[in-house]
Amino acid sequence: MSISEQDLSQRRWSFPFRVKFETRLEQPRWFSGAISLGAVILALILGGVVLKFVGGDPIRAYSFMVKASFGSLGVLSDTLTKATPLILTGLACAIAFRMRLWNIGAEGQFFLGAFGASAVVLTPLLPPDTSAWLMLPAMMIVGMIAGALWGFIPGFLKARFNVNEIISTLMMNYIAVAWNNFFIFAVWTEGGFQMSPQFPKTAWLPRLTDFGKDIPAFRGLTTHLGLIFGLVAAAIVWWIVYRSRWGYEIRLIGDNPRAAKYAGINIMRNTILVMMLSGALAGLGGMSEISGVVHRLQGAISPGYGFTGIIIAWLAKLNPFLIVPISILFGGLILAGREIQPSGIPMLIQGIILVCLIASDFLLRYRIRIVKLAREA
């Protein structure tokens, strides 16, 4: 089996190039963003190919989508409305992922937040004529507590029993839907329809359109106070992660749990706290959607905000301030996607984006060099 000089010339033709992967030692600042952008563009192209395959027209579909989400003040406002819960679920996922806690349960925590907020109104914990100044904060707090509880359970199970949080948070999603359904169908049902009665006006988050009488330009705009919640939450989460002592601990645990233990950090306690914070953020998203958009509790309150939040967090590289603009883009995607047939397109595009994104991370760490193989005489 050894190769003598004669054998070499008789060898079968083999690929004349060798592809070498070399570790990249440093990268310019703009590189990371450019790669991510390239990944998204590639994903959109691939999505277009699939669209073509199913008999659609990708160019028309995409341009329609852009117009349908950003084409006028009205749709822009609707896009922002869709972006609001995304910002919050994106933040929820981002802070958990910082600690390598894979919270796939933002969807369920969102549902519980909606439940908590509804409970304030429907039980009723506060009478319907309570001032909005009391009602809304109460809904926020209860919504966040409910979401935090839904995050606490898998967090505790992980800390205490090392239960895989991916599966446990996912299971909690299904349980949350059933939980809400029970209350929607059996306890708070209105006239046999599968929804609760509409909330009193004091339980509605103020929307731009509410000021339409004074400012005509605002008429019909659905953007609501929840957007402010999202922006404030992004700033708070940024401060927590990058400036606070707690954030330092979170980042250290996420990067190397053994080193965190060596530094005297309590990993179990942080697991629980971070999951609770994550759940609270998603829960706030649920409350804001219920109180700002739907104004009642019903089964269909989320087209997968919790799952899209995962992609947003990853695309933003877990940076809270990047989550805001990316949420707006995805908000547009979801808004426009509602009117596109087939209905699976938005989810498919999100999946393709995620795949292209994680594949592109490779380029950040390695350089590709193609070496021409020279025959040795």
Added chain:
Amino acid sequence: MDLIIILQAGVASGTVLLFATIGEIFTERSGILNLGVEGMMLIGAMSAISTAFATGNPWLGVLVAMLVAGLLSQVHALVSIHFQADQVVSGLALTFLGTGLSLVFGEGLSKAGALSLLPTFTIPGLTQIPILGPILFTNQSVMVYIGYLSVPLAWYYINRTRPGMHLRAVGEFPAAADALGINVTRLRYFYVFVGGVFAGLSGATISLAISPGWFSQLTTSGQGWIAIGLVIFAQWDPVRAALGSYAFGALRRSILDIQGPTTLLGLRNPFYYNPYWGFFLQMLPYAFTILVLVLGSREAVRKRLGAPAALGLPYIRGERGL
């Protein structure tokens, strides 16, 4: 609530979980974590039923389902193995991808037409065995019987054959396998494919045998995720996987049956008179999965067992420990 009926239906329903779990066991044993089982099952279910509608041949549907899911799994393999992406996120992406693709291509499927299903039959002779006969061998889908065979075959392959030994080595200590000339990359691609094929088989079992039809995402309703949890419960062993899968199948059937009769254990059946309590019953499989994970983790700590040591870690040749 006939116990025999529940177990009989449980075995049938559990076969779906069994295939998916065994497939994921093969994948994880090689060191790759594939969380995209739900997506692969869905696309398997959709491909199976769509092919069966188009050709009238359910077996062709099964074959196509296995191939399509296997192909989809290679996306995850490429991204995880060659691009060394985080396997958790890659698996989630695969779920989105599989779910999205199956929704897109499955549009309008439920209205397609008459469906020829996979055959069901009874095994003469074996069906006479007291208790076990009616449960295991009477009027079961052919897939169930295939499921029975797959358990000992999978076990034997993993534990008693040379390729199985290589599989285990690649998942435990890929560097050692590599140094001895085993192609870690090729084996991992292969076993991810095997996992995909089984997931596709599982999906086909749903849409062409156990719960025929196409109901978009509700076709699988999270069973792919339950399968991943079962892998941990099974401690990566096909025999335990079978026990867990069939137990879960029985649980799902019981949940349905428990809402039927007017009396339960001699008392007024609360689930019959308050049908909305059924929602709490719906939670059971998912709550049970969590319970199963807790039990599995505690046992692993006690027996010092655990996942394949290299699970989820990309293997790069030349990277040493310290």
Added chain:
Amino acid sequence: MNDDKNAVEMEGISKQFPGVLANDDVDFTLRKGEIHALLGENGAGKSTLMNILTGLYRQDGGRIFVHGKQVEFRSPRDAINHGIGMVHQHFMLVPSQTVTENILLGLDEPKFRLNISHYEKIIADLGKRYGLHVDPGLKIWQLSVGEQQRVEILKMLYRGTDVLIMDEPTAVLAPQEIEELFKTMRSMTEEGKSIVFISHKLDEVMAIADRITVLRKGKVSAEGVITADTNKQHLAELMVGRKVLFRLEKADSTPGEKVLVVEDLLAENDKGLPALKGVSLNVCSGEIVGLAGVAGNGQTELAEVITGLRPVSGGCVRVHGETLIDERKSSGRGVGQVRRVIEAGVSHIPEDRTHVGSAPNLSVTDNIIMKGYREPPIAKGWSVDHVVAKEHAEKLRDEYEIMAPTVETHARLLSGGNLQRLILAREISSEPDLMIAMQPTRGLDVGAIEGVQRLLLAQRENGAAILLVSEELEELIALSDRIYTIYEGEIMGEVKEAEPEILGLMMTGTRLEDIDGVEEVEL
């Protein structure tokens, strides 16, 4: 070039990695039936060269000849098929599988079915032939380190390799086991096999090798030198490129009061087996106390217990008279222990600087404040004052000469030596009363080693109490004022004037009082 007397010839080998030229036009010749040592410091290129020979890497330039014929290895399997095999420093054994399964791994037979008992017998016979006794039915995790090494060697012999490359094989062996290994090596060469012995330990190289090749910074500084023609001093110079001092300046010690007192510690290892069986020792301020012992005899667990990373089942640890660790405080999840130890002024230089001592994707600054982020001025209320932290990091970077482009650089981009300097900077700058230093010079080049040793001595002069655990006996002897020896979780003895033979005996299980010719001296 078609000399049949040579088992292996490597000609003009070059290999480039990003940022470093690991092998630069290296020539290496291995004669049949010889033991040829490949000498060089960490990072000199020895492992790279041998990895190329065993097919793990491909060379960028140069040719390889095996028994006179030119070869091109595309994978480790090619090399093995040519009779070249490597016994790695870090064993490539699957812990959960048996000896037999590990030896059979990667082979084409048995075809499909594993009939284990047939192969167990073959392997047992093979072991007897070469004096490598191992039970083929045991799982790897059940074996001792020395036995595992035997499995590695058997793995290669089973495949009929006649060129064996041994990468730092003595790192995990006690002196007596090293002797046995050398015997095995000589019996293999008598059968016509050729051995490459990679090492950085000059004594061993002088003892066992027929010829020596020295690598320095990727280049050959001496090729095929006959052992009889050289000495340690000469070799050290070839390795390092300048005259090397083997002595360190060490002032006399004036130990103060006891800072660390460990009493009758009982603890289990990760497998649930007893790792510490009643260990007692003490360290006073202003002294360095060494802990000698072959790796795996409890040193790691002892350090983990003292620093709070591992629970105890009996005994106690006292610092400055205050009980920090005992059975009661260890119960529960035991998380508060590490905090308590850190707050008591105890520094810990961990054994594993990449997986325990640092966070690879965090900046130098973030790594430096790992122990101090809770205290002002780095802590400010609930936050971390990033300006103060950055200044602190920059100050330490200059003081300890940590080579990093900026303090924002991620820790994983630092070289081993610089990472260790970072850790030392962190652990020393807090001016600890007690330092637990685990293998502080492992994997560093000679210059870095000297630097670390000087820092430790400086701390000693400042009055710190230092517990030093090291696998380099020479280093322990040079630095320590007193040395304990640990074997299988028990202290075998404590000596002030260290002699390698006595330490070696204790390291392999003989208690001090049982050694002939040793008088009980009042310490």
